[in-house]
Amino acid sequence: xxxxxxxxxxxxxxxxxxxxxxxxxxxxxxxxxxxxxxxxxxxxxxxxxxxxxxxxxxxxxxxxxxxxxxxxxxxxxxxxxxxxxxxxxxxxxxxxxxxxxxxxxxxxxxxxxxxxxxxxxxxxxxxxxxxxxxxxxxxxxxxxxxxxxxxxxxxxxxxxxxxxxxxxxxxxxxxxxxxxxxxxxxxxxxxxxxxxxxxxxxxxxxxxxxxxxxxxxxxxxxxxxxxxxxxxxxxxxxxxxxxxxxxxxxxxxxxxxxxxxxxxxxxxxxxxxxxxxxxxxxxxxxxxxxxxxxxxxxxxxxxxxxxxxxxxxxxxxxxxxxxxxxxxxxxxxxxxxxxxxxxxxxxxxxxxxxxxxxxxxxxxxxxxxxxxxxxxxxxxxxxxxxxxxxxxxxxxxxxxxxxxxxxxxxxxxxxxxxxxxxxxxxxxxxxxxxxxxxxxxxxxxxxxxxxxxxxxxxxxxxxxxxxxxxxxxxxxxxxxxxxxxxxxxxxxxxxxxxxxxxxxxxxxxxxxxxxxxxxxxxxxxxxxxxxxxxxxxxxxxxxxxxxxxxxxxxxxxxxxxxxxxxxxxxxxxxxxxxxxxxxxxxxxxxxxxxxxxxxxxxxxxxxxxxxxxxxxxxxxxxxxxxxxxxxxxxxxxxxxxxxxxxxxxxxxxxxxxxxxxxxxxxxxxxxxxxxxxxxxxxxxxxxxxxxxxxxxxxxxxxxxxxxxxxxxxxxxxxxxxxxxxxxxxxxxxxxxxxxxxxxxxxxxxxxxxxxxxxxxxxxxxxxxxxxxxxxxxxxxxxxxxxxxxxxxxxxxxxxxxxxxxxxxxxxxxxxxxxxxxxxxxxxxxxxxxxxxxxxxxxxxxxx
Numbered sequence: 001x002x003x004x005x006x007x008x009x010x011x012x013x014x015x016x017x018x019x020x021x022x023x024x025x026x027x028x029x030x031x032x033x034x035x036x037x038x039x040x041x042x043x044x045x046x047x048x049x050x051x052x053x054x055x056x057x058x059x060x061x062x063x064x065x066x067x068x069x070x071x072x073x074x075x076x077x078x079x080x081x082x083x084x085x086x087x088x089x090x091x092x093x094x095x096x097x098x099x100x101x102x103x104x105x106x107x108x109x110x111x112x113x114x115x116x117x118x119x120x121x122x123x124x125x126x127x128x129x130x131x132x133x134x135x136x137x138x139x140x141x142x143x144x145x146x147x148x149x150x151x152x153x154x155x156x157x158x159x160x161x162x163x164x165x166x167x168x169x170x171x172x173x174x175x176x177x178x179x180x181x182x183x184x185x186x187x188x189x190x191x192x193x194x195x196x197x198x199x200x201x202x203x204x205x206x207x208x209x210x211x212x213x214x215x216x217x218x219x220x221x222x223x224x225x226x227x228x229x230x231x232x233x234x235x236x237x238x239x240x241x242x243x244x245x246x247x248x249x250x251x252x253x254x255x256x257x258x259x260x261x262x263x264x265x266x267x268x269x270x271x272x273x274x275x276x277x278x279x280x281x282x283x284x285x286x287x288x289x290x291x292x293x294x295x296x297x298x299x300x301x302x303x304x305x306x307x308x309x310x311x312x313x314x315x316x317x318x319x320x321x322x323x324x325x326x327x328x329x330x331x332x333x334x335x336x337x338x339x340x341x342x343x344x345x346x347x348x349x350x351x352x353x354x355x356x357x358x359x360x361x362x363x364x365x366x367x368x369x370x371x372x373x374x375x376x377x378x379x380x381x382x383x384x385x386x387x388x389x390x391x392x393x394x395x396x397x398x399x400x401x402x403x404x405x406x407x408x409x410x411x412x413x414x415x416x417x418x419x420x421x422x423x424x425x426x427x428x429x430x431x432x433x434x435x436x437x438x439x440x441x442x443x444x445x446x447x448x449x450x451x452x453x454x455x456x457x458x459x460x461x462x463x464x465x466x467x468x469x470x471x472x473x474x475x476x477x478x479x480x481x482x483x484x485x486x487x488x489x490x491x492x493x494x495x496x497x498x499x500x501x502x503x504x505x506x507x508x509x510x511x512x513x514x515x516x517x518x519x520x521x522x523x524x525x526x527x528x529x530x531x532x533x534x535x536x537x538x539x540x541x542x543x544x545x546x547x548x549x550x551x552x553x554x555x556x557x558x559x560x561x562x563x564x565x566x567x568x569x570x571x572x573x574x575x576x577x578x579x580x581x582x583x584x585x586x587x588x589x590x591x592x593x594x595x596x597x598x599x600x601x602x603x604x605x606x607x608x609x610x611x612x613x614x615x616x617x618x619x620x621x622x623x624x625x626x627x628x629x630x631x632x633x634x635x636x637x638x639x640x641x642x643x644x645x646x647x648x649x650x651x652x653x654x655x656x657x658x659x660x661x662x663x664x665x666x667x668x669x670x671x672x673x674x675x676x677x678x679x680x681x682x683x684x685x686x687x688x689x690x691x692x693x694x695x696x697x698x699x700x701x702x703x704x705x706x707x708x709x710x711x712x713x714x715x716x717x718x719x720x721x722x723x724x725x726x727x728x729x730x731x732x733x734x735x736x737x738x739x740x741x742x743x744x745x746x747x748x749x750x751x752x753x754x755x756x757x758x759x760x761x762x763x764x765x766x767x768x769x770x771x772x773x774x775x776x777x778x779x780x781x782x783x784x785x786x787x788x789x790x791x792x793x794x795x796x797x798x799x800x801x802x803x804x805x806x807x808x809x810x811x812x813x814x815x816x817x818x819x820x821x822x823x824x825x826x827x828x829x830x831x832x833x834x835x836x837x838x839x840x841x842x843x844x845x846x847x
Contacts, residue, residue, distance in 0.1 A: 015150045019091075021152070023282065029258070038150050046146070055130050059123055060124060090149055101286045160182070163188060168259065173290060181196070181219075185271070195215075207248070212240075265284070269281035311667060314691040320348045327478075435655050447669040479641075487642050529557060667686055671683035745824065752816065758773075774793060778825065779797075782805070783806055794815060
């Protein structure tokens with residue numbers, strides 16, 4: 001039987017490849033005419049054979065029944081055969097599936113111009129499902145060895161250009177990859193030819209970057225001979241792009257549509273005939289597509305500037321997770337839903353080369369729990385100071401029924417939040433009183449005399465009483481975020497073009513903001529010290545025992561300093577980094593600040609607002625002069641609410657600073673314990689441990705930590721020498737890779753992972769193929785290598801395409817792979833020890 005037409009059969013096995021052609025037709029794509037010989041045609045023959053070898057032999061000798069030949073003959077005549085050549089391809093039942101592509105493992109037969117060639121190709125094509133390489137692949141993928149081959153016969157296009165489209169490029173999922181060569185695509189997918197590479201932005205289709213190859217040869221039809229032959233590319237085309245912008249736009253539109261319609265990224269093969277792209281294959285991309293994660297520190301760098309330590313990061317990560325869980329609780333989310341978002345909550349921060357970043361993806365996912373995702377997203381981006389929005393996470397559209405079911409819960413949560421906003425005037429003072437009680441209790445403790453278990457108990461007490469009771473600051477932060485957004489929109493309607501800049505002036509000089517109090521108190525202490533010449537000179541001289549000498553020289557001033565440190569001793573540059581030596585840890589830090597105020601006569605105290613504030617208030621009055629009373633009242637009310645909320649926020653952030661100071665004191669005490677036991681060399685080494693590592697070491701008392709600390713010090717010292725941008729995208733664009741030092745060996749990474757071991761250089765497939773446990777280095781590879789791939793540790797290919805069949809197979813098998821390494825088969829020698837990094841493309845000698 002044969003299957004022909006536009007509707008896929010319901011009760012016949014045709015394989016994913018043939019089904020993909022039917023789907024392409026249904027999607028309105030330009031697809032060459034085809035017919036299918038279903039797998040049931042070969043079932044009786046396969047059942048009669050005792051093993052794979054016999055099955056292969058029977059299929060090779062297979063002849064189509066006369067009725068099928070006649071039916072095929074009539075279809076081919078409608079295509080213009082034999083003047084119009086045809087192609088015979090496989091479509092095994094489990095070929096081109098979501099988890100197994102069989103890329104290039106079955107035989108294809110091109111440029112067939114006689115009936116005898118077509119009948120023979122059908123059997124040969126079906127038999128290739130039982131080839132050694134196909135069976136080896138099945139074993140590796142743990143698939144049944146009993147293949148069920150169907151066969152496709154398709155009208156062959158006059159290929160001017162052929163290529164492959166990955167609708168999502170696995171190495172950088174923000175791009176679509178298009179690789180193309182002149183002529184037929186067998187040289188590209190087989191790895192013999194270097195293609196032109198085009199990378200298009202996934203959202204817009206604009207070309208991100210292009211790499212043109214020197215295309216000296218191509219595969220073309222041979223006159224009166226079945227198959228293809230390699231011919232020279234005309235000189236004028238060898239360095240020209242083989243695809244036009246219009247053709248790329250057509251391919252982009254088709255690939256985008258198919259990815260959305262089929263529900264997953266697609267691997268498409270295309271042929272250009274008479275200037276028009278035709279699709280000849282569609283299958284899912286089998287390699288897992290990594291999530292594109294954006295890390296941004298535009299805002300958080302204010303708190304965690306530069307390189308930090310493992311203890312600070314692990315504590316900050318836990319603190320953010322703890323607070324975010326409380327946020328979801330404040331919003332009225334049920335515990336089951338909160339637990340469902342645990343993977344998001346615990347990964348709100350990322351550590352990039354020793355620096356703390358926001359994981360922007362997860363912050364956006366958290367906002368999806370709120371109504372009006374887009375508006376909240378814009379408000380959060382404004383507060384975070386994101387210079388460029390991120391669109392990887394979008395609002396999830398809900399059906400009308402789902403929306404109606406959610407409305408009561410959303411309404412209740414909104415009422416809870418509004419009620420909490422209205423209670424801030426009472427909640428904030430109550431929070432300060434609760435915090436102050438624990439703050440005073442903590443600093444009355446004799447930390448130096450507590451043992452490891454007692455220190456752990458104090459940490460747990462801080463967790464339970466303060467860190468896990470942070471709802472008031474959360475509610476106020478929500479209020480600041482939403483009010484700031486409302487004020488910005490109101491200012492824009494009033495005619496303020498740059499509302500953020502305007503607000504910075506309007507809110508400047510606020511004497512009630514807590515963050516200004518330490519500076520004002522320092523200025524007061526400087527004014528008190530200035531008339532005392534001896535004290536002033538002592539502070540400017542800054543001897544190592546300055547604090548003790550101040551106590552002898554000016555006891556009253558010393559008491560004032562102690563009082564200042566008791567209240568503001570944790571507020572300093574880098575105050576949220578636990579390793580920072582604050583004024584409380586080292587009083588000399590206080591005198592460094594004070595010294596700056598004593599280099600010249602201190603300015604007199606002033607209570608007047610700033611000129612910028614007065615200017616902004618007048619500007620607003622002018623803008624509102626012609627507006628309605630209701631509009632003026634609402635905007636002024638929102639501005640007043642925002643100003644008060646910011647005052648609350650700054651006072652609550654001071655409490656956060658003090659909380660971090662208490663944890664700092666605890667961890668330093670734990671470091672002292674570990675140093676006394678000999679597990680650390682110095683108490684400050686505690687900061688090179690993560691929080692779980694620290695608590696585990698404190699509990700068992702025997703964990704060797706010195707080598708770990710030394711390694712971390714070296715690692716983070718290297719990070720401090722590197723320049724890292726404020727936004728980091730993982731995986732990074734290939735074009736963003738840093739320049740390589742002279743003499744370095746590198747190519748294009750195709751599958752991440754590090755492989756280390758002995759290299760075997762293979763330039764002749766008939767030579768030594770003992771690749772077990774080794775790194776294969778080859779000039780080119782093709783799917784025929786599939787039986788070798790599973791046994792090797794890594795693969796280095798001198799020339800090839802990241803979209804070729806052999807590279808697709810290597811990705812499926814999870815083998816670190818690098819391609820396009822210039823002259824690598826001449827630079828490496830069999831028996832040498834090398835390390836390859838399939839992500840960066842770097843290859844290094846192992847001493």
